[in-house]
Amino acid sequence: MSLVFGHNDLGKAVENSIIGLEWGVRQIEGSINGLGARKGNADLRQVILQLLKQGNYHIDIDTSLINTASKRVSEITGIPSPNQE
Numbered sequence: 001m002s003l004v005f006g007h008n009d010l011g012k013a014v015e016n017s018i019i020g021l022e023w024g025v026r027q028i029e030g031s032i033n034g035l036g037a038r039k040g041n042a043d044l045r046q047v048i049l050q051l052l053k054q055g056n057y058h059i060d061i062d063t064s065l066i067n068t069a070s071k072r073v074s075e076i077t078g079i080p081s082p083n084q085e
Contacts (some may be wrong), residue, residue: 003027015040
């Protein structure tokens with residue numbers, strides 16, 4: 001199975017993860033709020049919300065707690081949650 005794990009060095013981790021799906025990638029790896037090494041990783045919350053907006057992919061994820069998880073990670077780390085929607 002192919003996967004994409006993008007670092008956010010140029011601010012394109014979310015976009016590149018979605019493009020990966022268009023090229024046949026079957027798994028996206030990232031983190032809540034994009035926290036990670038270097039400039040961070042793909043923010044899974046943003047990836048999921050973008051895919052839901054597009055409606056092109058089946059997403060078998062319960063999204064009811066995604067904003068709560070994002071806010072909680074921000075509280076624990078002291079790092080603001082990006083782009084709360």
